[in-house]
Amino acid sequence: MVTAHTTAELGLTALDDEITVDELPIEGEIPSWLSGNLLRTGPATWDVGSTALRHWFDGLAMLHSFTVADGTVSYANKYLDSQTYRSATKAGKLAYGQFATDPCRSIFQRIQSVFSGASTDNANVNIAQLGERFVALTESSIPVEFDQRTLDTAGVPYRAPGQITTAHPHYESGAMLNYAAKLGPRSSYRFYRVDESGIEVLSSIPVRHPSYMHSFGMTENWFVLVEFPLVVEPSAMVLSGKPFIENYRWEPERGTRVTLVDRRSGEVGARYSLEPFFAFHHVNAYEDGSDVVVDLCAYPDARIIQDLYLDRIHEAMRDDARHLQRSYLKRLRLTENGASSEQIGDATIELPRINGRRARQPHRYVWGTGTRHGWIDEIVRLDTADGSSRTWHEPGQYPGEPVFVSNPEATREDDGVLLSVALDTRGGHSTLLILDAETLRPLARAAVPHHIPHHFHGQFSRT
Secondary structure (H helix, E strand, O other): OOOOOOOHHHHHOOOOOOOEEOOOOEEEOOOOOOOEEEEEEEEEEOEEOOEEOOEHHHOEEEEEEEEEEOOEEEEEEEEOOOHHHHHHHHOOOOOOOOOOOOOOOOHHHHHHHHHHOOOOOOOOOEEEEEOOEEEEEOOEOOOEEEOOOOOOEEEOOOOOOOOEEOOOOEEEOOEEEEEEEEOOOOOEEEEEEEEOOEEEEEEEEEOOOOEOOOOOEEOOOEEEEEEOOEEOOHHHHHHHOOOHHHHOEEOHHHOEEEEEEEOOOOOEEEEEEEOOOEEEEEEEEEEEOOEEEEEEEEEOOOHHHHHOEHHHHHHHHHOOOOOOOOOEEEEEEEEOOEEEEEEEEEEEOEEEEOOHHHOOOOOOEEEEEEOOOOOOOEEEEEEOOOOOEEEEOOOOEEEOOOEEEEOOOOOOOOOEEEEEEEEEOOOOEEEEEEEEOOOOOEEEEEEOOOOOOOOOEEEEEEO
């Protein structure tokens, strides 16, 4: 057990152990109806040989599995056996560029990396389900399939039709729908569909200066692209010698551009302009008559990317300083007469989740993480009807993304539980935290023998 740190800085120390525990000790009582598997991915070390990775997003991916059955919880974790991981552990050096860390490479190698798809497969961002198969995702074109039970890596199931994609696909009829940015002399945004039979490009929209977009929106009839004014000149990426994200420039004079793409024809249906802002995560999008409503966790600009460089995080944690830029729920309304935006409530919120049954439909509740002090240290429940919020927080606890699981007999949108992996710095380990989704009252905790580094996203699948 690691006990060297009593602050959130523990979550940025490497996890070397790969273990399997048949039954974790439990405090409280798990709802009898809760049964399934919570799969998580995220960074677990930020050191490759003599190279110190620079950004929270750069760490080598590790998978975590929590299986809930008959009131018990089992746990396993394993590094994702990607090409990036193998080269890092066997050669002791970084072979592929990460989000904000890049190995020294020749111009020829950079051209290959940018334009040939020879990119990282360090899938440390999210988990997706493709039929009966599970894949770990990052923002490169290469997902990594793995076995849900053993966490063994099983290869590359497909490649996205571009160098950059999102780790936040949408789902419909057993298929994943996503967007990718194809970079080159004639760059384009491409929407694509993946199912068990393969991959299909649904639409290609030309773009001169692609925007950095970590996620996108989808309604019953539209793909929704919110292009923040954080943009790149593709040809400059080859010559700059800079890591991926440092090639992007914040140009607020562009404003934020919103494009609706018809999901059936693949054609642009409408374009809108709004004030400049930035977001990593879409919450949900839906149609309200002829209007389109889009909810995001919005920042006034892209400073949050700088805030998440490891040197800045460590400095702030040691000084117990509040340094993270805060995001709030922003609602866009796209009409025949133009676009408008408004902030919903005054609670800071990130890593958002909703009741999945409300995807592409009007939703009332959003759950996410919040920042009371220096680091992510609370779970938030935001009511979009009136902007009110509730929070869960305890001293020394640093929760991750709260995954909503609906009660099978639910009659309310918020009838269910939240599953969050929380770092307990007082105990020097992590726990699976189970909260009542309505009240945020703790129902149960399952203690893991070691700490789990601060991570990003995952999915719950019922059994």
